[in-house]
Amino acid sequence: xxxxxxxxxxxxxxxxxxxxxxxxxxxxxxxxxxxxxxxxxxxxxxxxxxxxxxxxxxxxxxxxxxxxxxxxxxxxxxxxxxxxxxxxxxxxxxxxxxxxxxxxxxxxxxxxxxxxxxxxxxxxxxxxxxxxxxxxxxxxxxxxxxxxxxxxxxxxxxxxxxxxxxxxxxxxxxxxxxxxxxxxxxxxxxxxxxxxxxxxxxxxxxxxxxxxxxxxxxxxxxxxxxxxxxxxxxxxxxxxxxxxxxxxxxxxxxxxxxxxxxxxxxxxxxxxxxxxxxxxxxxxxxxxxxxxxxxxxxxxxxxxxxxxxxxxxxxxxxxxxxxxxxxxxxxxxxxxxxxxxxxxxxxxxxxxxxxxxxxxxxxxxxxxxxxxxxxxxxxxxxxxxxxxxxxxxxxxxxxxxxxxxxxxxxxxxxxxxxxxxxxxxxxxxxxxxxxxxxxxxxxxxxxxxxxxxxxxxxxxxxxxxxxxxxxxxxxxxxxxxxxxxxxxxxxxxxxxxxxxxxxxxxxxxxxxxxxxxxxxxxxxxxxxxxxxxxxxxxxxxxxxxxxxxxxxxxxxxxxxxxxxxxxxxxxxxxxxxxxxxxxxxxxxxxxxxxxxxxxxxxxxxxxxxxxxxxxxxxxxxxxxxxxxxxxxxxxxxxxxxxxxxxxxxx
Numbered sequence: 001x002x003x004x005x006x007x008x009x010x011x012x013x014x015x016x017x018x019x020x021x022x023x024x025x026x027x028x029x030x031x032x033x034x035x036x037x038x039x040x041x042x043x044x045x046x047x048x049x050x051x052x053x054x055x056x057x058x059x060x061x062x063x064x065x066x067x068x069x070x071x072x073x074x075x076x077x078x079x080x081x082x083x084x085x086x087x088x089x090x091x092x093x094x095x096x097x098x099x100x101x102x103x104x105x106x107x108x109x110x111x112x113x114x115x116x117x118x119x120x121x122x123x124x125x126x127x128x129x130x131x132x133x134x135x136x137x138x139x140x141x142x143x144x145x146x147x148x149x150x151x152x153x154x155x156x157x158x159x160x161x162x163x164x165x166x167x168x169x170x171x172x173x174x175x176x177x178x179x180x181x182x183x184x185x186x187x188x189x190x191x192x193x194x195x196x197x198x199x200x201x202x203x204x205x206x207x208x209x210x211x212x213x214x215x216x217x218x219x220x221x222x223x224x225x226x227x228x229x230x231x232x233x234x235x236x237x238x239x240x241x242x243x244x245x246x247x248x249x250x251x252x253x254x255x256x257x258x259x260x261x262x263x264x265x266x267x268x269x270x271x272x273x274x275x276x277x278x279x280x281x282x283x284x285x286x287x288x289x290x291x292x293x294x295x296x297x298x299x300x301x302x303x304x305x306x307x308x309x310x311x312x313x314x315x316x317x318x319x320x321x322x323x324x325x326x327x328x329x330x331x332x333x334x335x336x337x338x339x340x341x342x343x344x345x346x347x348x349x350x351x352x353x354x355x356x357x358x359x360x361x362x363x364x365x366x367x368x369x370x371x372x373x374x375x376x377x378x379x380x381x382x383x384x385x386x387x388x389x390x391x392x393x394x395x396x397x398x399x400x401x402x403x404x405x406x407x408x409x410x411x412x413x414x415x416x417x418x419x420x421x422x423x424x425x426x427x428x429x430x431x432x433x434x435x436x437x438x439x440x441x442x443x444x445x446x447x448x449x450x451x452x453x454x455x456x457x458x459x460x461x462x463x464x465x466x467x468x469x470x471x472x473x474x475x476x477x478x479x480x481x482x483x484x485x486x487x488x489x490x491x492x493x494x495x496x497x498x499x500x501x502x503x504x505x506x507x508x509x510x511x512x513x514x515x516x517x518x519x520x521x522x523x524x525x526x527x528x529x530x531x532x533x534x535x536x537x538x539x540x541x542x543x544x545x546x547x548x549x550x551x552x553x554x555x556x557x558x559x560x561x562x563x564x565x566x567x568x569x570x571x572x573x574x575x576x577x578x579x580x581x582x583x584x585x586x587x588x589x590x591x592x593x594x595x596x597x598x599x600x601x602x603x604x605x606x607x608x609x610x611x612x613x614x615x616x617x618x619x620x621x622x623x624x625x626x627x628x629x630x631x632x633x634x635x636x637x638x639x640x641x642x643x644x645x646x647x648x649x650x
Contacts (some may be wrong), residue, residue, distance in 0.1 A: 001036060003036070003040070006036055006040055006325050006498065007033070007036070008035070008063065008572065009058070010032060010033065010036060010517045011454070012031065012059060013058075013061050013065050013071055014065065015293045016062075016065075016203075017065045017066065018063075018199070019065065019068075019069075019119050020243075020246075020632055021283055024068075024071075024073070025068075026562040027076075027080075027092075028065075028068045028316070029314070030572060032064065032065075032315050033312060033316065035311045035312075035314060035315050038158050038189075038311050039060070039235075039308065039311045039312060039315075040057070041312065042304055042308040043057055043060065043259075043308060043551070044308055045301075045304050046256075046257075046259070046262070046301060046304055046308070047259040050257075050259055050383070051122075052260070052261060053260060056259035056260055056262075056263055056352060057259075059260075060259075060262075060266065060312070061260070062262050063263055063267050063270065064266075064270070064312055064315050064316045065099045065267055065316075067074075067267075067270035067273065067274060067317065068315075068316050069482040070274050071273075071316070071317065073368060074169075074276075075274065075276060075317075077520075078169070078276075078319050079317070079319035081104075081462040082318075082319040082320075082427035083318065083579075089279070089321050089349070089385055089386060090227060090384075090386050090489065090563045090564075091561050091562055091565060092556060092558060092559060092560075092562040093124075093176065093556045094124060094125050094491050094563040095122055095124060095125060095386075095486075095492055095494070095552050095556075096120075096123065096125035096126065096127055096174075096176070096490070096491055096492065096493040096494065097118065097123045097124050097127070097412060097493065097494045097495070097496055097497065098126075098127040098129065098390075098393060098394065098493055098494070098495050099124055099126070099127070099128065099129060099495075099496035100141075100240045100296055100394070100496070100523060101129070101131065101155050101181060102155060102246075103452065103496070103523060103524065103525045103526060104171075104526050105157055105245075105376065105498050105526065107154075107156045107160070108128075108131070108151070108155050108156035108157075108160040108161055108164055108396045109156055109160050109163075109164075110112075111126075111164050112163065112164045113148070115167065116167065117172065117531075119171065119536075120553065121312040121494075121499055121545065121548060121549060122176065122549055122552025122553060122556070123172075123494065123552075124172060124173045125173065125174040125175075125176065125278075125279075125491065125493075126168065126173065126176065127176040127279075127281065127379070127425075127493065128175070128176070128177050128214040128328040129142060129178070129179070129394060130142025130143055130145070130178050131150065131151050131152060131155050131161065131177060131178075132145050132147060132148055132149070132150060132151060132152060133145065133146045133147040133150045133151070133153075133160060133277070133515055134146055134152060134185055135185055135187045136513065137251070137512070137513040138185065138186075138187075138250040138513075139185075139513075140247065140248055141284075141523075142178075142251075142395065143180050143251070143283060143325055144180075144183070144184070144185040144186075144248065144251045145180050145184055145185055145188065145249075146184070146187040146188045146269045146272075147189070149268070149271060149620075150635060153312050158275075158334070161275065162275060162276070165275060165277075166274040169210060169276060174278040174279065174593070175276065175277055175278050175279075176278060176279040176280070176281055176323070177272060177275075177277055177280065177281065178271055178276065178280075178281045178282075178283050178284055179265075179268065179269055179272060179280055179283065180254060180325075181244070181254070181265055181282055181283065181284070181285045181288050181360065182246070182247075182254060182283065182287045182288050183245075183247060183249065183252055183253045183254055183284075184251070184252055184254065185250060185384060186236075186249075186252055187250075187252070187458065187513070188252075189216060190204045190205075191205070191252050191343050194238060194239065194243075194252075195238040196238070196239070197239055197623055198262075199332075201581050202239070202241070202255060202572075203255065203258050203260075204241050204255060204260070204264075205244065205252045205253065205254065205256060206231075206243060206244035206253055206290060206505035206650055207236075207239075207241045207243050207244075208241060208242045208243075208341065209241060209242075210238070210242070210310060211233075211242060212232060213292070214232070214233040214242050214244070215344065216292050216293075217233070217244070217290070217292055217296070218231070218232055219231060219293075220231070220292075220293055220295055220296075221246075221295060221296050222295060222297075222356070224246055225247065225248070226438060226441050226442070226443075227438055227440065227442075228248070228439075228516055229247065229248045229249060229518065229630065232244060232245065232246050232526065233245060233340055234249040234631060236266070238315045238525055246287060246296070247284075247567075248431055250522040253287070254288070254304055255290075255291065255573060256288050256289055256301075256392070257289075257290075262305065262308070264322035265308065265389070266312055269309065269311075269312075269315050270312075273316065273317035273320045273580045274317065275314065277320055278319070278320060278321065279320065279321045279322070279323055279348075279349065280313075280320055280321075280322055280323065281323045282306070282309075282322060282323060282325060282347070283294055283325050284325060285302060285305075285306055285324045285325065285326055285328075285336065285347075286298045286302060286326045286328055287300040287302075287307055288302050288306065289302040290306075297328075298326075298328060298332055298335070301353050302594060303336070303338075303339070303342075303346060305337060306322075306324060306336070306347060307338065307342045307345060307346050307347050309322070310322055310345060310346055310348075311345075315415065321349060322347050322348050322349070323346035323347060323348065323349035323350070323351075323388060324336040324346070324347035324349070324350050325400070326347075326350060326351075327351060327353045327398060327400065328353075328394070328400065329400055329401070329402060330354045330374055330377035330378060330400075330401060330402065331377055332431055333350055333353075333354065333403075334377070334380050335348050336380075337350065337381060337382050337385045338382070342498075343382050344382045344383065344385050347385070349385070349386055349387065349388050349490075349491070350381075350385070350387060350388070350392075351387070351388045351390065352355070352378065352387035352388065352389050352390075352488075353398065353400065354374055354377075354400065354401050355371075355374075355378060355389065355488060356389070356390055356392075356393075356397070356485075357397055357398060357399055357400060357401060358370060358371040358401060359371070359391065359595075360397055360424070360449075360456070361401075361420060361482055362578065362595040363457070363477060363481060363595050364419070364420050364423040364424065364431075364433075365419075365595075365597055366576050366596035366597065366598075367394045367575050367576065367595075367596075368406070368410065368572065368575055368576065368577065368578045369409035369410070369572065369575055369597060370401070370405055370406055370407075370409040370411070370416075370558050371410075371578055372476050372569065372572055372578070373404075373405040373406075373409055374401050374402075375519060375569050376534060379567065379569075381565065382565070383564070383565040386489075386490050386491060387489060387490030387491070387563070388490060388491055389485045389488055389489070389490040389491065389492050389493065390485060390492070390493045390494075390495065391453055391481045391482055391485045391495075391498070392452065392453040392456075392495045392498055393495050394495065394519070394520065394522075394523055395450035395519065396438040396449055396450050396519055397424070397448060397449040398449075399417050399420060399421075399448070399449075399450045402642065403599070404438075410479055417585030418445075420433065420449075421437055421447055421449065423424050424451065425437050425449070426461075427458070430463045430609060432457075432458030432470065432473075432474070433451070433455065433456045433457070433458060433461075434451065434455045434456075434458075434460045434461050434504060434559050435449050435450055435455060435456050435504075436449075436450045436451060436518045436521065437449065437450070438450045438518055439452050442631045450518045450519050450522055451521060451522055452497065452498065452502055452504050452505075452521070452524070453482075453495070453498045453501075453522075453594055454474065454482070454498070454503050454521040455504045455521075455522075456503040456504045457474050457478045457481065458470060458473065458474040458477060459475065459478065459501055459503055460503035460504060461469065461474075461541070462474045463503065463540075465487070465504055471540065472559070473597065473639075475540065475543055475544060475547075475643065476500070476639070476640035478498075478544060479544070479547045479548075479551075479640075480593055480594070480595065480640045480641060480642050482494075482498075482547075482548060482551065483551055483593065483621070483644075484578065484591075484593045484642070486551045486552075486555050487555065487582065487589070487591050487644065488567065488580065488591075489561075489563045489566075489567045489582070490563050491563075492555075492622040494548070495522075496524075496526065497524045497526065498544075498546065499545055499548050500530065500531055500533070500534060500540075500541040500544055500545055501541060501544045501627075502524045502526075502530075503523065504521040504522065505520070505521055505522075505523070506521060507525070508520030508521060508523075508530070508594060521537055534546075543610075550621070554620045554621070558582075558587075558589055558646070559584055560582045560583055560584035560587040560588065560589050561582055561583070562587065566582055566583050566584055567580055567581075567582060567583075568581040568583065568610065569608075570590070570606050570607075570609075571573055571606055571609060573602050573603045573605065573606050574600050574601060574602050574603075576594055576595055576600045576610050577592050577593065577594050577595070577596075577599065577600045577602055578592070578593045578595065578636060579591065579593075580607060581590045581610060587646075587647075588614070588646070588647040589645065589646050589647075590606075590607050590645040590646075590647070591642070591643070591645070592635065592637055592639060592642060592643045592645070593637075593642040594637040594638065594639060594641050594642065595640070596639065597638075597640060598634060598639055599637070599639060600636070600637045600639075601635070601636060601637075602634060602635040602636075603631065603632065603633075603634060603635075604628050604629040604630065604631065604633050604634065604635060605631045605650075606613065607628060607645070607647075608628070610629075613628065614647035614648065615627070615628055615648075615649065616628070616648045616649065617637065617647060617648065618645065618646045618647035618648050619644060619645050620644040620646060621642060621644045622643070623645060625648075626645065636644045
């Protein structure tokens with residue numbers, strides 16, 4: 001729609017920044033004009049009645065144009081190459097790993113020397129956990145940022161990051177880093193100036209002279225960390241005010257009802273884009289809009305902000321995708337992909353935290369019915385978006401799926417969740433897991449689960465017992481969990497250390513900055529002597545690493561595994577086995593995963609019911625061929641094993 005005033009404003013900006021007739025400038029102009037009306041509409045939805053709305057919208061357009069001018073020719077070329085591929089991030093040829101740089105290899109410079117390790121594994125996408133400056137002892141693992149543009153000295157420098165990014169790009173590898181939108185460290189420049197009494201910067205946060213408004217907020221706001229950080233406000237003696245601190249007292253929530261905050265953070269986002277970042281992980285987007293009388297989570301205007309940021313990124317850095325780190329209920333997560341006129345126009349990625357937790361549910365119970373009960377929600381993900389799929393990450397495991405899903409599987413929700421907590425903390429009869437409960441709520445007894453993949457799968461206990469049979473079983477559990485993650489759809493993301501079976505690291509207990517947070521037990525410091533055991537045939541490290549290598553190679557040669565919203569769940573002929581079909585045109589892959597420590601029998605009818613029954617199936621995992629049997633004959637799936645069956649003609 002033509003808007004004379006808006007387009008005159010854009011024209012003035014283009015002249016000011018000397019946008020010319022070069023190909024890159026013309027492309028930018030086309031994107032800006034195409035998205036301008038949506039950008040203005042979303043901005044007005046948030047700030048139409050703000051006294052500085054016009055001034056700040058001018059600043060937003062200037063920010064977009066300045067970022068475009070700073071974008072290098074190499075990145076413009078990369079943008080064009082991604083555009084030519086279409087939705088490049090849906091590819092089956094991308095596999096990721098998430099890691100803490102210091103724990104993995106000390107610093108960013110050393111990371112450049114580890115690229116061959118990733119290539120050997122088949123990983124071509126790296127998520128580097130928070131890198132930017134944060135105060136020692138008050139960093140929240142790097143999520144309390146004191147300078148959005150300065151790499152923390154523990155990791156190196158901004159130049160080091162640029163060099164690694166360039167080396168990764170030359171190897172056709174992708175980079176993801178974090179942006180912490182919800183809050184800053186209390187040591188950030190804005191917070192320091194707010195403490196000194198500068199009104200401009202106090203307005204960047206939720207700051208109040210007394211407890212009246214904070215107490216009103218508290219009536220409906222839950223506590224994120226009820227043990228470690230009760231309450232949502234902290235008194236600041238330097239200025240005599242209360243500030244909102246939802247996560248920790250040293251993390252001040254940014255006030256996005258102030259448009260200046262949005263423009264400032266957009267500038268940071270585009271600064272990261274111009275570093276060559278391929279995917280930007282937006283931390284805690286569910287919290288970025290606050291409103292009295294609500295939980296201050298998942299509010300409609302939080303989605304408006306994300307949509308506005310997406311439109312802006314498309315204009316200034318179209319090759320960068322956005323990941324919304326919203327760990328919320330299955331129905332709620334869909335909103336982060338966009339709704340109404342913005343379906344598939346909000347976040348490109350979301351974490352499939354629900355599926356991750358459901359796999360842990362199935363592993364503990366040997367029963368896939370709860371997993372199946374949740375799929376009708378997860379299948380609503382719109383085409384053109386994708387999941388980050390994962391078995392473990394830096395965070396805890398929450399059991400956030402709905403009670404009715406548990407009830408549909410004939411379990412009592414309270415008792416079922418209690419069993420899972422007992423199982424993974426090693427307190428259930430027959431459990432081999434060695435995890436721990438995190439963020440226990442003393443009022444509700446809600447809790448989440450910490451522990452490495454290997455320790456939760458029983459490897460730590462098996463090694464302590466020096467029991468080879470238990471070790472074999474634990475490794476099989478690890479591999480079946482990862483295999484399901486790899487093939488269910490999305491971009492699979494390994495967590496560092498899991499590729500070689502790291503068990504819990506308890507050294508965090510000796511560090512006062514970490515000892516209060518048991519999630520550090522699954523954030524190990526890498527011992528490269530241990531990792532080098534991948535070259536020792538038959539070692540635990542080699543067995544797990546080699547299995548992941550094979551999963552990677554299988555996935556990358558099967559086009560039907562790309563995320564084209566082409567996942568179909570199969571009838572549950574055996575409640576211990578999760579089965580689904582991945583199909584692209586005439587290419588079909590039937591996947592079966594046995595979560596029980598018993599042999600499972602699956603009626604061959606399961607591969608016939610979707611039409612065009614296959615006569616032959618080739619299992620890419622076991623490298624064997626099956627002739628499809630008659631009904632009441634069975635596919636046999638070994639304990640904690642799986643089949644990746646491609647339909648073939650005789």
